[in-house]
Amino acid sequence: AMELLYNMQNLLAEITGMDAVTLQPAAGAHGEMTGVMVIKAYHQHRNDHHRTKMMVPDSAHGTNPATANVVGFDVVGVKSNSRGLVDLEDLKSKMGPEIAGLMLTNPNTLGLFEEEIQDIAAVVHEAGGLLYYDGANLNAVMGISRPGDMGFDVVHLNLHKTFSTPHGGGGPGSGPVGVKSHLADYLPVPLVVKEGDKYVFDYNRPKSIGKVKNFYGNFGVIVKAYAYILALGxxxxxxxxxxxxxxxxxxxxxxxxxxxxxxxxxxxxxxxxxxxxxxxxxxxxxxxxxxxxxxxxxxxxxxxxxxxxxxxxxxxxxxxxxxxxxxxxxxxxxxxxxxxxxxxxxxxxxxxxxxxxxxxxxxxxxxxxxxxxxxx
CATH class of the missing domain: 3.90.1150.10 (Aspartate Aminotransferase, domain 1)
Structure with missing residues (x-):
């Protein structure tokens, strides 16, 4: 079981272009909250306490602004342009030192790929913010392009939507979260690590946001998704x-x-x-x-x-x-x-x-x- 969890972390990291993954969150929205909590912890650890706002496009899933609000951020809306994509000029005009990050789905809820995603990432990062990937639509690009290569710092996945497991409503669900290396220390405890020929839970993570679920995620759901990924290759x-x-x-x-x-x-x-x-x-x-x-x-x-x-x-x-x-x-x-x-x-x-x-x-x-x- 521990080896399976360890391997699944690595598979999802490879698919998304992330450096570390937690399998703990119980569903997509729970993973969303975990990812935004990681963003908040990162800024607080750097004493960036003035970053109190999260940017969300007007085409976003409703859980995005809800999640940002629950974690304690004020929500700043970003307009779509006439092509249904993020309006880059509107994004630039609202970017500032109080912005913690931007939550983005790519492709977006209109089914359109954000053609200026690298420019969007540059705007957010140059202002000191982080880019969050809502993984609800990853099934459109998996195996072709990766959020990590687009410039995203954090990603949550819906195993029920992307890797064949039951939907959270018929549950149980699973919402893993992946991060780039600069955010790995803030992931929930524990992570599964390999020490020699053994697989163990690592609780020695002082910057962690803590535990977000009892046990280690919904194990049965993770097994199904693991089998699906191995079967497809x-x-x-x-x-x-x-x-x-x-x-x-x-x-x-x-x-x-x-x-x-x-x-x-x-x-x-x-x-x-x-x-x-x-x-x-x-x-x-x-x-x-x-x-x-x-x-x-x-x-x-x-x-x-x-x-x-x-x-x-x-x-x-x-x-x-x-x-x-x-x-x-x-x-x-x-x-x-x-x-x-x-x-x-x-x-x-x-x-x-x-x-x-x-x-x-x-x-x-x-x-x-x-x-x-x-x-x-």
Whole structure:
């Protein structure tokens, strides 16, 4: 078991271009918090107590600003430019001695690779900040490019999304964190190290942020991801990323026949389409389309995110879907677009095949019933 943990640390370090990795965090958001805690500890150890702000793009996952806030940073938003990427000039204008770092996903939540990533890294580092990599989208570039080579100092991974293990919601999850050498001393204790022919836990790390989880992470999840990585090998990991990108671009090319694609160019593993056409023609919303998809046997994609795109449908097929399954999805979306044009009420009143159809979502959010009661 100890050898497996040690080997997994090294494999993830190689894949991400980092120098040290902890497997302790229990899920992606937990890994995020751990990484930002490492950034905070680094600055405090250097007596940079004035670095109280964390920069977050307006296209970021919601956990990014939430994490920064929980760790004690004030959040500074960074705008996207017309191409859906970080606005470099806006970043420069907001950079200063109070900035601890920038949290960034690459490719971003629009499925677009940050083309100026090296310039972004230079701006952050020249101001004394650190660059944090949200690893939620690593499956689009793994085996091809590495966050460490892009200029990132810290990275968290979602083993459930990138290396085949169950999603945290069906759990348990796992959110390893990797860092460059200048941050290694701040990782949680213990790390697994090799002494001679033995593998041991190293607790002698005085600068560490401490322990972030009982035991050493969710071991069963780590074993599954370890087996997945060994089964694929270097070539297989690269192929998985390429398949994810190919699937997304195939769907993008086909769906734009019926749906508005605001950033219609080569994407990575995901892209954003919208219900703009359907809204303008007959008042059919993204939520309506998502509800109707369930009638065709599909779990709807993420809706209304990222927030910078109105009526967003974020579509991410991943590397595991077959061509036949992708075509079935396209056929369903095409039929829904036709219904929206000719019989919009069919879509706006969906789903029709579910036990529960439309619920009062406002009431459900404001007055949730979180326990079962026998009202018979």
């Amino acid at each position: 270097a070539d297989g990991i690269k192929d998985a990323a390429q398949q994810a990108v190919l699937s997304a671009n195939y769907l993008r090319q086909e769906l734009k026949k019926d749906y508005h694609v605001p950033f219609d160019r080569l994407c990575k593993h995901e892209f954003v389409a919208t219900a703009k056409t359907q809204m303008d023609e007959n008042g059919v919303t993204t939520l309506d389309i998502a509800k109707r998809l369930t009638d065709y046997g599909f779990h709807p994609p993420t809706v209304y995110f990222p927030l910078i795109v109105k009526e967003a449908l974020m579509i991410e097929p991943t590397e595991t879907e077959t061509r036949e399954r992708l075509d079935d999805f396209l056929q369903a979306m095409s039929r829904i677009a036709e219904e929206a044009r000719n019989h919009p009420e069919t879509v706006t009143t969906a789903p029709h095949n579910a036990v529960i159809t439309r619920v009062d979502e406002v009431t459900a959010a404001r007055n949730p019933i979180v326990k079962w009661e026998d009202n018979s």
